[in-house]
Amino acid sequence: MSTTTVDVTSRRVPRMGGFSLTLLRIELFRMLRNRRTIVFTLILPAALLLTVGNQAGWDDRVGSGNVAAYLIISMALYGAALTAAATGSMVAVERALGWSRQLRLTPLHPVAYIMTKAIVALCMGGLAIAAVNVVGLLQGKGEMPVGVRVGAAFVTLVCMLTFAALGVFIGYLVPSENAMQILGPGLALLSFLGGVFWPLDQFAEVVRQVAYWTPMYGVAEVARAPLTHDLPWFAVVNAIAWFGIFVAGAAWRMSKDTARV
Numbered sequence: 001m002s003t004t005t006v007d008v009t010s011r012r013v014p015r016m017g018g019f020s021l022t023l024l025r026i027e028l029f030r031m032l033r034n035r036r037t038i039v040f041t042l043i044l045p046a047a048l049l050l051t052v053g054n055q056a057g058w059d060d061r062v063g064s065g066n067v068a069a070y071l072i073i074s075m076a077l078y079g080a081a082l083t084a085a086a087t088g089s090m091v092a093v094e095r096a097l098g099w100s101r102q103l104r105l106t107p108l109h110p111v112a113y114i115m116t117k118a119i120v121a122l123c124m125g126g127l128a129i130a131a132v133n134v135v136g137l138l139q140g141k142g143e144m145p146v147g148v149r150v151g152a153a154f155v156t157l158v159c160m161l162t163f164a165a166l167g168v169f170i171g172y173l174v175p176s177e178n179a180m181q182i183l184g185p186g187l188a189l190l191s192f193l194g195g196v197f198w199p200l201d202q203f204a205e206v207v208r209q210v211a212y213w214t215p216m217y218g219v220a221e222v223a224r225a226p227l228t229h230d231l232p233w234f235a236v237v238n239a240i241a242w243f244g245i246f247v248a249g250a251a252w253r254m255s256k257d258t259a260r261v
Helices: 021-032 035-051 067-097 099-104 110-139 146-159 161-173 176-193 205-211 215-228 233-259
Strands: none
Touching: 021 035, 021 067, 021 110, 035 067, 035 110, 067 110, 067 146, 067 161, 067 176, 067 215, 110 146, 110 161, 146 161, 146 215, 161 176, 161 215, 161 233, 176 205, 176 215, 215 233
């Protein structure tokens, strides 16, 4: 009987770290089949926009548009943040089911895995942003130039990667059944403090001072900048700093999890 010897040293890492369109398609379809994700993506942000609608002051001018446009961008950011966090937090479920361990047995590089999660989060976040903007257009009250609407949507899509990283961080930090129980109320509180639901100038000074340090404040200011034409430097620092913190936290917890066999 002859045996075949395999030269392990001759194996090569696949291109792009093993990034696979098949895996990307599986991840995306899995998110679209999740009812909770659909609620977060399509229903909740649009419902919130309708809830705060039809109020006095919606026609007041804000930058290149009005208050209604300001709230449309804010609700789109909230919906995208929720969706991105939910997408990222799915790693908790994958760990519980053993899917993460199976992936570690493949040539898939951690960077390619994170890239897959980021693309899925971008796709789902884009749906949330589109849903809110469609509802805003149907209301017919959000006045802003097309270029501003497109620019704000694009910036919002980029900003929500911060919360995708937060979702991955929490997903590696807590059990699967607790991830969204923490992220849902937590993001609502951060949105309230960060001036997403109401402008910060309507709050007391002490609340505003706290808001400047919250993760939602910086990204909200950046997302609304195409409309308001106002972007404080400390808001940019806030957005970059929190993105770095969440990415570092997610990478740290992922490295600890990968070390376990």
